[in-house]
Amino acid sequence: MFIKSLKLAFIACACSYTLNAQETQNISLQECVEIALTHNLDLKAAGLRAETETIQFKQSRNALLPSVNANYNLGLSNGRSIDPFTNSYVNEELTYSNAGLSINTTLFDGFRILNTLKQNRLNKAAAEMEIEEARQNLVLDVTLNFLQVLNFRELVKLAETRLITSKEQLNRLQKLQEEETGDPVAYHDLQGQVALDQSAVNDANNSLNNALTDLKFLLNTERSIEASQLVLLLDFELREKTVDGVYEAALHNLAAVKAKELREEAAAKGVAVARAQYTPQISLFANFGTNYSSAARLFQDAGTQTVQTGDFVTVAGTDYAVFTQEGLFNALPIAYTDQFNNNLNSAAGVSVNIPIFNGFQAKNAVQLQKVNRDQASVVLEQTKRALKQNISKTYADLQAASKNYHFLEDQVRAYEESFRINEVKFNLGVSTSVAYITSKNNLDNARINLTNARYAYLLTSRVLDYYSGVIPF
Template sequence: MLIKLLKHAFVACACVYTLNAQETQNISLQACIEIALTHNLDLKAADLRAETETIQFKQSRNALLPSINANYNLGLSNGRSIDPFTNSYVNEELTYSNAALSINTTLFDGFRILNTLKQNSLNKAAAEMEIEEARQNLVLDVTLSFLQVLNFRELVKLAETRLITSKEQLNRLHKLQEEETGDPVAYHDLQGQVALDQSAVNDAKNNLNNALADLKFLLNTERPIEASQLVLLLNLEPRSDTADAVYEAALHNLAAIKAKELREEAAAKGVAVARAQYAPQISLFANFGTNYSSAARLFEDAGTQTVQTGDFVRLDGTDYAVFTQEGLFEASPISYTDQFNNNLNSAAGVSVSIPIFNGFQAKNAVQLQKVNRDQASVILEQTKRALKQNITRAYNDLNAAYSNYQLLEAQVEAYEESFRINEVKFNLGVSTSVAYITSKNNLDNARINLTNARYAYLLTSRILDYYGGRIAM
């Protein structure tokens, strides 16, 4: 009767296990997945890695723009120095200032900037795929952890039922012992069986607590979750797809494959970026500048004056001094603004840099990028081969689990009938405790094996759903 109830609970309806349905709220697998997608730290780390790739892509895109730089200096010097206005030596306190604006843009660099942009664009797309990969992996991990909790929860129920049956039988024998009509050997055998069953309950509860802790770790939430709240509709119908079909679907649906394909393309672009070191670089440049000096003066005409030159003219034996007229000028400082306007200068031109010899740096850079490209190709091929192997193994495990489940169903039914007969005979005193305990243990172990086979099938089926891209996100 019990096996029929179990079949009905697991195959035909939702598996709900609550201590008090009025006080607890059921939590579905989808609800757990949504919690994990919101709070899981591994997924947040993947988001941050993708953000880094996005910033690098923006930086390489902005490298197409010209560079514009401005600088401004203002200083004070004492002692002997060069006047930046006249380029002559002065020995005084000097205030000086200059400003400059430079513009530079690359016309040709062996397409290094363009290939770097394409490479970072591929890396950005790969990072976005890696976020999706992390989401898919998280959904699978939560699903498998959720099923593990249900499995251990059911094993706890079986262990507790097993203990109750043993205790009931021990209580019956205890009463017979008090009436001095019971078999002491059977009584002590049942005492040992009760201890064994209690140990099994403790182990099952510990496994359940660990599985629930693993699930909570994935969810990363402070929300209290009890195993009794988890609910899932279970279906053990055989699958209609094949391992090859699942593999082909995985190649198109798994973000892990797409991410590694994009990384391979990005690595190939890295080779083109490195080859740009062989090409000349052609740039346009333009510079604008001006300066100021406190030593600069403006001289204005203030008339003339007669001054002796120091020369003499002899006439009739008499020396006469020579005089000349020289201009008079008044010096006045030139304002900061006027100097900046008057001292403007500019330059423009083309710059060409031709690589001739750089210690084989370009050659080694290209070779390193080729190695990176080959490594990315190998990683992609390894991923595909491992994927095919895992799918084939999972499909074999699925078929084995389904066959075992059907066999164990029949085994449980047989052991149920055997135990019913042995229990009746033991209660009537026509069978030994050894036969009773053996029959009981056979049934209990068969029920445990049946539960494990059921969840082995469900776990493997979910893994194949993940590979085939059918797990709900």
Template sequence: MHCGLCCNASIIINQKTMFYRLFLVVLLGVSFLKLNAQEQSKSLNLEQSIALALANNLDLKTADLNAETEAIRYKQSRNALLPGLNADYNLGLSNGRSIDPFTNAYVNEQLTYSNAGLSLSATVFNGFRLLNTLKQSSLNKAAAVMEHKEAQQNLILDVTLAFLQVLNSRELLKLAQSRVLTSQEQLQRLAKMQEEETGDPAAYRDLQGQVATDEASVAEAHNNLKNAVTSLETLLNANVNINADELTLLLDFQEREDTAAAIYEEALLNLASVRAKELRLEAATKGVVVARSQYSPEIRVFANLGTNYSSAARVFDDAGTQLKQTGDFVTVSGTEYSVFTEENLFDASTISYTDQFNNNLNSTAGVSVSIPLFNGFQAKNAVQLQKIEKDQAKLNLEQTKLSLKQNIQQAYNDTEAAYIRLTKLTEQEAAFEDSFRINETRFNLGVSTSVEYLISKNKLDNARINLTTVKYEYVLRNKVLEYYKGGVN
């Protein structure tokens, strides 16, 4: 019986040894391939990661574009205060019956014509619509700047949390790997005892199962680490491959001394999302004033300068006189004589393009007044829509403040709870370390069973996992509170 068990144990040990060797070869091969494929692998601290994200993140670039758009709209509103100056020039060819622009008479010939004009217009008064629109655009521009800052703050927080998640996953992977080594050492010890026919087969099989469980935990932890690294790399969008083993961050486990109410007051003053909503409300309020200006008359001044050219235009010079029969007759002494008249003669010559443009100059200037009498209630509806937009902006601000207060209080409560758990789990780890050391010694001496050993080992392993998790949870929640105060350090 013992020989059979010994033989089976030896076969199992050899199989396990071959499996570990194969696993190490594959792992080294994959590591070598990754080393060659990821030549841009980079060691980063938190500040460097944030800097990369701020320079390359796509969501932040979208916020940049929104801010640029509002800046251009502000320029448009500002430039609308300037007078309008326009020039026009036309040159054409006409065939057949048309109006000569020089004489305003009908002609039936090929005609080359040209005209030029310069017009000036300016708004003197329109219910201060332009000024209020400029103020509204200025507020929207400032709101867009705040929204860009909000996007920056959110990105910094996201990068910080992703960075901490990588560190947490890395520590959990190290714990899982340490658990495997501890279990494998015990398995090797029991295997030798099996060879010497002094071991307990049930204990050996228990350790085999524990090793398999621990190896599965390593695989899961390794996958979680890869996913955490991928999330961080996506936020950075910097074409770098992050080496999780080289990420560094100083962790602070000091208890907070501020209060949720104090953090909320700082958030109202410093958090960009609150200021952005306040500016949007101010802009919407100004929008109501802009809409009401449609009830006011509009006064504009204008001036125009124009000239024209026509190829049919001629100038006539005096060329003397000549006698011309009129077709009438007079009878003198029975003889008919033709009646002649003296006719002036003129030489026609074309007028040059430049002379016509100089001679045909004309100008106008005046004032126009537009008084709104009835426009299908467009002004009334515009005012009502702007009031609704103002009310919506007010609700958005109130909702932001309410959610902010609730989130801060919840985050503060979670931080306090995490600190208490951190304290208690530190005590628990120390207690389970002592308990495991005693149980391991007893198990090695054969005093206790494998069940007692595994229970003690699992308690210690779980305590270490829980302690590691709560450490990063506490740091994470502190970072969230710093974000609410207006910045993440």
């Protein structure tokens, strides 16, 4: 996340920037950053992770509300079964139905719900900081890759210019060879130099294509982007920065640090959540229910009738049957809605769940959360230490690049004069090809080293700007 200085290893060499693209085709660093912020997949993944944390926070907030559940059943039973209306056994086809409503709310649970809410709020804030961290890292990555493309683009131009110069000298020597007045050794030396310069052009183009591919990968867009379209105003101004000053700014501005701090606070809340398992849980409940049975009947009076009882009385030796009066009733089915209204029942009360022994689950849960808290603290400390180390290294690289730039300016001026003299002498035939090629390579390498120092300064300066919370364009 912070070790961006490794990007410098990819910069083999470069030249100063020149504008050569049409204005309508230009693509600035800011435009590239905006494209990346819209399309980059890593940034989208960070956004999805934050959405997950947001949903979990909403869920923990909703846990403060009572739970309300309703149920409804309708069934058909055959054979011996219990009539839900009378709770007696029946042996017939039975249609039954019941409905219920239950309400439950937690009055006290050792502040588990409240602490979970606070923990998830901190995790949500940390996830939002991690989105900003991904944004900041993406901006820096695009910036460094953008500069890398510019470097290799100028390297291609330099290699092509070197090739043109070598070919011009080779053509001059070839004419001398045809006139049989040239030096064969110098001619073949220049042939070898042309082949070497052609290889350098090929390598430079390959490096440029790879750098452009890396930039397009970060942008993740179907838009056609060519190296010639990229433009950036480069500055080489020494800025007043100190390691401690940049570090303090980074602690306040870098989302990576803030995210780790929030994760540490959330882990501390996790310990309080786990400790709630030691406390009783008190809940308030209420239930409402009703039922229906097709076996239920309403009996209506239908008069009386005289029936034999089966008994006899004997009078004077004669048996007489005994009769009795019994009531008549019509069994009428009870309507579905009437049964639901008549069978309403309700219950309400308080539930207390006291933990006595649970296989040390509560104790182990607390210990695990303490480990998570300590791990979050270590991660935060590691982040700060790595940040301080990277800032120190980057600052040292910045100072070295600044000094090297001034040293190499003197070297370029010296080699320019040396090459001018050797070129004149070589064209006049009073110097060897070896001296000419050596002088030419010395000048080319000095120019490359000078530009390397400039871009090393620019890159390290951009990295320090990133740590300081400054937008690098």
